[in-house]
Amino acid sequence: MNIMAEQNDPMAEVMAMLEAEPTSSPAPGPDIPALREQLAVLVSTGKCKETIGVNLTHKQVKRLEDKDVMKYSKRYETYVGAKTTETLIESILSFYVKALSMAVKIKDSSALQNELKNDYIITKELSDLSGGIALRCGRLLAVANAFLITAKHVDFSRDTSPPLSRFRRLSAYWS
Numbered sequence: 337m338n339i340m341a342e343q344n345d346p347m348a349e350v351m352a353m354l355e356a357e358p359t360s361s362p363a364p365g366p367d368i369p370a371l372r373e374q375l376a377v378l379v380s381t382g383k384c385k386e387t388i389g390v391n392l393t394h395k396q397v398k399r400l401e402d403k404d405v406m407k408y409s410k411r412y413e414t415y416v417g418a419k420t421t422e423t424l425i426e427s428i429l430s431f432y433v434k435a436l437s438m439a440v441k442i443k444d445s446s447a448l449q450n451e452l453k454n455d456y457i458i459t460k461e462l463s464d465l466s467g468g469i470a471l472r473c474g475r476l477l478a479v480a481n482a483f484l485i486t487a488k489h490v491d492f493s494r495d496t497s498p499p500l501s502r503f504r505r506l507s508a509y510w511s
Contacts, residue, residue: 368402371409375400378412387415417467424466424477427484429453434488 375397378384385391388411392400400408433442433449442448452458470477 366406366409368405371405372397372400374412375405375408387412417470420470420477421463421466424469424481424484425453425459425462427481427488428462428466429458430488431484 375384375388375392376394378387379392379394379397388408390408392408429449429452433445433452436442437445469480473480
C-alpha cells in the first residue's frame with residue numbers, strides 16, 4: 337500500500353526527477369569558426385562595411401576575439417533579416433498591386449505600390465508576416481519570392497481567349 341501511495345504522489349515523482357542524473361547535455365554554444373568564416377566571406381566579397389558597418393581585413397578577422405565575432409555576426413544576421421523583409425514586402429506589394437489591377441483600373445500602379453510601402457501599419461504587419469514566413473519556410477522563401485517576382489512581370493491580360501482555343505492556334509501553327 338505504501339508503494340502504491342508513492343507511485344501516485346506527484347511530489348515523489350518531482351523529487352525522483354530532481355535526483356536523477358540529467359541525460360541530455362547542455363545546448364552547444366555558437367560555432368565561432370563557422371561565424372568567423374562567414375565574416376571572412378564578407379571581407380572577400382567586399383560587403384563588410386555595408387553589412388556590419390566595419391571594414392575588416394582577413395588578418396583582422398582571424399585575430400578577432402570570440403565576443404567580437406559574435407557581435408559582428410549578430411550585425412550581419414540583422415542586416416540579412418532586414419534585407420529579406422524589405423525584399424519580401426516589396427514582392428508582396430508588387431504582386432498585390434498586379435492582382436488588384438486585373439480586377440480594377442488603377443491610375444498609377446507605381447504610386448499605389450509606393451504609398452502602400454510607405455504606410456507604417458501595412459509595412460509593420462507585412463514585416464511580421466514575412467518574418468514568420470522566413471522562420472517557417474527558411475530557404476524555400478527564395479522560391480516563393482521568385483514566384484512573386486515572376487508574377488509581377490507576367491502580362492495576364494495579353495490573351496483572354498480560352499485555353500482550348502489557344503491550344504488550337506498553337507497546334508495549327510505547328511501543322
